[in-house]
Amino acid sequence: MEMIFTGPRFSVTLLGLIRIVLLARFVNGLKERTKPEAAISVAGASTESSSIKCTLLGTPRLPAFSNDGDFIIGGISSIHYQPYTVIYNYTATPEPPRCTGSFYGRGLRFLRAMIFAIEEINNSTKLLPGIKLGYRLYDSCGSVAVAVDTAFQLSNGQDPVFYKDSNCSHTGVAMAVVGDSGSTRTISMSRIMGPFNIPQVSHFSTCACLSDKQQFPTFFRTIPSDQFQADALAKLVKHFGWTWIGAVHSDSDYGNNGIASFVQAAMREGICMEYIESFFRTDRLSKIQKVADVIRRSTAMVVVAFTAISDLKVLLEELARDPPPPRQWIGSESWVTDPLLMSFSFCAGAIGLAIPQAVIPGLRDFLLDLTPAEVAASPLLTEFWEDAFNCSLTKTTYLNKRECDGTEDIKTLKSPYTETSQLRITNMIYQAVYAIAHASHNAVCHEKNATIQCDKHIRLEPKQVFIELKKVNFSKNGYRVSFDTNGDPVAFYELVNWQKSDKGVIKLVTVGYYDASLPNGKEFYINKNLTWVEGRKEVPASVCSERCPAGTRKVLQKGKPICCYDCIPCPEGEISNTTDSPDCFPCPREYWPNAKKDACFPKPMEFLAYDEILSIILAAFSVSGACLTIIAALVFFRHRTTPIVRANNSELSFLLLFSLTLCFLCSLTFIGAPSKLSCMLRHTAFGITFVLCISCVLGKTIVVLMAFKATFPGNNVMKWFGPPQQRMTVVFLTFLQVLICTVWLVVSPPFPMENLTTYKEKIILECALGSAVGFWAVLGYIGLLAVFCFVLAVLARKLPDHFNEAKMITFSMLIFCAVWITFIPAYVSSPGKYTVAVEIFAILASSFGLILCIFAPKCFILLFLPDKNTKNYLMNKK
Structure with missing residues (x-):
C-alpha cells in the first residue's frame, strides 16, 4: 500500500521520500570522503590541510602496453574476442572485465605497429623534436563493455589517487586515441570521449554512421567509410x-x-x-x-x-x-x-575490396625483435609466445604443454603477427599515429631561424589536437593522409x-x-x-532469370522481386534492341521489324513490277490481244471490198478495231511503279478508249436496227442515221468521257501514294484515285453505255437478216457487263498489287470478249469460207 503525504505546496509519495533520504545519505558520504583533513599522507609525504584527495572509483584497468612520455597517446584494438564472464554476487567491488578466448595475432601486430610508429616519431628530428610521446595501449576483447571501460580509463588517467590544488585534475589523460578496430565499440567510446573533446582516430572502424559530426564530432579515421x-x-x-x-x-x-x-x-x-x-x-x-x-x-x-x-x-x-x-x-x-x-x-x-597495400620500412624487424626477457615481462607477449610455440614460459606446465627451452625462433614463425607481406590495416594504424603526431606538432611546435622548436612543458589539451587534426595533410611512405569535413579520407x-x-x-x-x-x-x-x-576462369552467373534477349521484353513474375521475370516476344510491329528491355517500341510507319524483332528495316515496296510472273502473263495477253486486233484489222482491210465487210459498216468496224487495240495496250500502263504521269494516264486512257469502243459497238447496233426499219416500204429512216450521224454519235459520246476525265484531272487527279494500312509489314505503291467521284463517274459512264448497247442488241438479236450482228454484239455486251459487274467487288476486296491485276484482267477480258464475239466469226468466213462471202449468199433468206 502506498501512503501519500500532502501539504499546502507539495506532495510526495512514501517511495519518493525513501529515494530522497537515500540520495541525501549518498551525498553526505561523498562529503565525508572528500572533506579536508589536517594531515593526509600519500606515499610517505605530508600535505597541507587545504589539499583535497581525489580517488578514482573502481580498480584501474592496466594497459597491455604502456610507456610514459610528455604527451600520451591512447590505443585500443582487439587481441582477444571474448570477455571473461563474471558472475556478480554484489558482495564485493567488481573487477575490471578481463579477456579470454583464442589469441588473435593480427590485433597484436596492430598494437605493436603503433608502438613502432611512436618510437619512430620519438627518434625523429623533424616531427616533435625533443618531445617524447608515451602510450597506453589496451585490448578491447571485442567487447563493448571493455571498450567503454577503456574509454573511461583513457579519459580519467591512470593514477588511482592524485592531488591538484582544490580541484581534481586529469593527469595522464590521453591527448588522442587510436582505435578501436570495430565500429560498435568505436561508437561507444566516441560517445564517452567526444564531450571531453578527445579526438579519436580509428584504423578499422568503417561504419558510415561515424561520419555524422552531430553525434561524433571528434571522430576521424584513416580507413574509408562504409558508404x-x-x-x-x-x-x-x-x-x-x-x-x-x-x-x-x-x-x-x-x-x-x-x-x-x-x-x-x-x-x-x-x-x-x-x-x-x-x-x-x-x-x-x-x-x-x-x-x-x-x-x-x-x-x-x-x-x-x-x-x-x-x-x-x-x-x-x-x-x-x-x-x-x-x-x-x-x-x-x-x-x-x-x-x-x-x-x-x-x-x-572470393573477391572483395581491400585497403591498399603499403610498405613500412623497419616494421618487420621490430616485430621480430622480441627477446625472452621482453616477452616474459609482458603478460600479453607471454600469452602470444606460449600460444605460438605451444609451450609454457613458466616452470609449471599445463594442458600438456612443454616448457619453453629457448630454442623457439620467432623469425621462422608463420602467424598473423609475423605476416607483413601485405600490410593494409597495419598501415592505417601507422598513419593514424602519424596523423596525431602531426596535429600535436602543429599545436606545440613552431619554426624559428630554420630550426623547429617544441615546448614540451606546455599543457597540451585534447581540444587543441582535435582542432589541428582537421587541418592535417601529409604523405608518409607514399600514402597521403587528410580528412574531409566528416573526418573521412579519400x-x-x-x-x-x-x-x-x-x-x-x-x-x-x-x-x-x-x-x-x-x-x-x-x-x-x-x-x-x-x-x-x-x-573457374569464366565469370559465374547469378541471376534469378536469364537475361531477355533483344526482341523480347521483361514481364515481372507475380509476387517476386524485379529481377525475376519472364521474357515475352515483342508484339507485331514492335522491337526491342537491348537486352533486358522493359518495353518494346513500335517501328516508324515506313519500317518493319526483322524476324528477330531486334531492328527495324524499311518495309519492302510492293507494286506490279514488270519482272513478276503475273505481270509478264498479263503483258503477254495484252500484247497478244493488240496483235490479234491488228491482224483482224489487216484481214478486214484486205477484204474491204467484199460483201461481208461492206455489209458490217466497215468504217465503224475499223474504228472499233482501233479502239480495241488501244484498250489492249492501255492495260500496260497499269504495270510498273506508279508515277504521277502513269497514274493520270492509266485511268483516263482506260476510260476514254473503252467509251470509244462501246460507242462504236453502240453505233453498229443502231445501224442494224435502222437497217431493219429501212426494209419497210416508204421508210426513209436510214437517211437520218447515215455515216455522218454515226461519226457524230461516236465523237459526241467519246467527248463526254473526255470531259469527265478532264474535270477529274483538273479538280483532283489520281496520284501515286504509299499504302501503309493494307499490310503492316510492307508498303503498297498504288495510284490513289484522287477524287473517287471522278473514278466512279468514268466507270459509271462506261457501264451506262454498255447497258444501253446491251439492251439495243437484245432487241435486234432476232432480226431475220444475215447482215445482222446483233447476236454477236449481244454476246459481247453480255460478257462485257458480266466482267465489269464482277470487277467491282473484286476490285474493292483485292489487296495491294492484286487490285491492279484485277483491273488489268477486266480490261483484257472485256476486250477479248468484244473482238472474239464480233470479229472472230467474220475473219473465219473471210479466211476459210470465201463461198459465204458473196452477195447472193448474204441476200438469201432462210
Missing part, C-alpha cells in the same frame, strides 16, 4: 552482371549500417536480394545453423558478406561441416584480407582475389583497384585475370 565501400561493392556486383545475390552481415553497428548502405546502392544498380541474414558470433548455435542452411538452399550463386572477421569465422566453421554448393563470396575489407579465413577452401575464388580500394596455387594454398592476389574519385562507370580497373569459385 564508399557499399557503393563500390554494389558496382562490383553490377560490373560482373550479377543481379540475384544473397547477403549476410554481422548483427552489429558495422554490419547493420554497412548492409543497409549496400542494399540501397544495390537497388540503384538494379540488383535483387534473395535473402539478407544477420548473426553474431555469440548467437546460439541454432541461429548460426539457420544462416548456414539459408546459404546452402539458396539459388543465388553470389554471397556478399558484410561481417567482422570473428563473426564470419563462426559462420564458415558451421558451413565447413556440410559444405554448400559452389558459392562466389564477395567480401568487405574487414575480412577479405585475413589469412586465417583463407584456410576455408570452399571460399577459394576512398581508394584494391580489388583482391583469393587464388589457389598449384600446391592448393589460397593466396591473396591484387587484381585491380577502385577509385571513387574517377568518373562514374570508370571507377573499376582490373589488370589481372581473376579466379572464380571452383577454379
Whole structure:
C-alpha cells in the first residue's frame, strides 16, 4: 500500500521520500570522503590541510602496453574476442572485465605497429623534436563493455589517487586515441570521449554512421567509410552482371549500417536480394545453423558478406561441416584480407575490396625483435609466445604443454603477427599515429631561424589536437593522409582475389583497384585475370532469370522481386534492341521489324513490277490481244471490198478495231511503279478508249436496227442515221468521257501514294484515285453505255437478216457487263498489287470478249469460207 503525504505546496509519495533520504545519505558520504583533513599522507609525504584527495572509483584497468612520455597517446584494438564472464554476487567491488578466448595475432601486430610508429616519431628530428610521446595501449576483447571501460580509463588517467590544488585534475589523460578496430565499440567510446573533446582516430572502424559530426564530432579515421565501400561493392556486383545475390552481415553497428548502405546502392544498380541474414558470433548455435542452411538452399550463386572477421569465422566453421554448393563470396575489407579465413577452401575464388597495400620500412624487424626477457615481462607477449610455440614460459606446465627451452625462433614463425607481406590495416594504424603526431606538432611546435622548436612543458589539451587534426595533410611512405569535413579520407580500394596455387594454398592476389574519385562507370580497373569459385576462369552467373534477349521484353513474375521475370516476344510491329528491355517500341510507319524483332528495316515496296510472273502473263495477253486486233484489222482491210465487210459498216468496224487495240495496250500502263504521269494516264486512257469502243459497238447496233426499219416500204429512216450521224454519235459520246476525265484531272487527279494500312509489314505503291467521284463517274459512264448497247442488241438479236450482228454484239455486251459487274467487288476486296491485276484482267477480258464475239466469226468466213462471202449468199433468206 502506498501512503501519500500532502501539504499546502507539495506532495510526495512514501517511495519518493525513501529515494530522497537515500540520495541525501549518498551525498553526505561523498562529503565525508572528500572533506579536508589536517594531515593526509600519500606515499610517505605530508600535505597541507587545504589539499583535497581525489580517488578514482573502481580498480584501474592496466594497459597491455604502456610507456610514459610528455604527451600520451591512447590505443585500443582487439587481441582477444571474448570477455571473461563474471558472475556478480554484489558482495564485493567488481573487477575490471578481463579477456579470454583464442589469441588473435593480427590485433597484436596492430598494437605493436603503433608502438613502432611512436618510437619512430620519438627518434625523429623533424616531427616533435625533443618531445617524447608515451602510450597506453589496451585490448578491447571485442567487447563493448571493455571498450567503454577503456574509454573511461583513457579519459580519467591512470593514477588511482592524485592531488591538484582544490580541484581534481586529469593527469595522464590521453591527448588522442587510436582505435578501436570495430565500429560498435568505436561508437561507444566516441560517445564517452567526444564531450571531453578527445579526438579519436580509428584504423578499422568503417561504419558510415561515424561520419555524422552531430553525434561524433571528434571522430576521424584513416580507413574509408562504409558508404564508399557499399557503393563500390554494389558496382562490383553490377560490373560482373550479377543481379540475384544473397547477403549476410554481422548483427552489429558495422554490419547493420554497412548492409543497409549496400542494399540501397544495390537497388540503384538494379540488383535483387534473395535473402539478407544477420548473426553474431555469440548467437546460439541454432541461429548460426539457420544462416548456414539459408546459404546452402539458396539459388543465388553470389554471397556478399558484410561481417567482422570473428563473426564470419563462426559462420564458415558451421558451413565447413556440410559444405554448400559452389558459392562466389564477395567480401568487405574487414575480412577479405585475413589469412586465417583463407584456410576455408570452399571460399577459394572470393573477391572483395581491400585497403591498399603499403610498405613500412623497419616494421618487420621490430616485430621480430622480441627477446625472452621482453616477452616474459609482458603478460600479453607471454600469452602470444606460449600460444605460438605451444609451450609454457613458466616452470609449471599445463594442458600438456612443454616448457619453453629457448630454442623457439620467432623469425621462422608463420602467424598473423609475423605476416607483413601485405600490410593494409597495419598501415592505417601507422598513419593514424602519424596523423596525431602531426596535429600535436602543429599545436606545440613552431619554426624559428630554420630550426623547429617544441615546448614540451606546455599543457597540451585534447581540444587543441582535435582542432589541428582537421587541418592535417601529409604523405608518409607514399600514402597521403587528410580528412574531409566528416573526418573521412579519400576512398581508394584494391580489388583482391583469393587464388589457389598449384600446391592448393589460397593466396591473396591484387587484381585491380577502385577509385571513387574517377568518373562514374570508370571507377573499376582490373589488370589481372581473376579466379572464380571452383577454379573457374569464366565469370559465374547469378541471376534469378536469364537475361531477355533483344526482341523480347521483361514481364515481372507475380509476387517476386524485379529481377525475376519472364521474357515475352515483342508484339507485331514492335522491337526491342537491348537486352533486358522493359518495353518494346513500335517501328516508324515506313519500317518493319526483322524476324528477330531486334531492328527495324524499311518495309519492302510492293507494286506490279514488270519482272513478276503475273505481270509478264498479263503483258503477254495484252500484247497478244493488240496483235490479234491488228491482224483482224489487216484481214478486214484486205477484204474491204467484199460483201461481208461492206455489209458490217466497215468504217465503224475499223474504228472499233482501233479502239480495241488501244484498250489492249492501255492495260500496260497499269504495270510498273506508279508515277504521277502513269497514274493520270492509266485511268483516263482506260476510260476514254473503252467509251470509244462501246460507242462504236453502240453505233453498229443502231445501224442494224435502222437497217431493219429501212426494209419497210416508204421508210426513209436510214437517211437520218447515215455515216455522218454515226461519226457524230461516236465523237459526241467519246467527248463526254473526255470531259469527265478532264474535270477529274483538273479538280483532283489520281496520284501515286504509299499504302501503309493494307499490310503492316510492307508498303503498297498504288495510284490513289484522287477524287473517287471522278473514278466512279468514268466507270459509271462506261457501264451506262454498255447497258444501253446491251439492251439495243437484245432487241435486234432476232432480226431475220444475215447482215445482222446483233447476236454477236449481244454476246459481247453480255460478257462485257458480266466482267465489269464482277470487277467491282473484286476490285474493292483485292489487296495491294492484286487490285491492279484485277483491273488489268477486266480490261483484257472485256476486250477479248468484244473482238472474239464480233470479229472472230467474220475473219473465219473471210479466211476459210470465201463461198459465204458473196452477195447472193448474204441476200438469201432462210
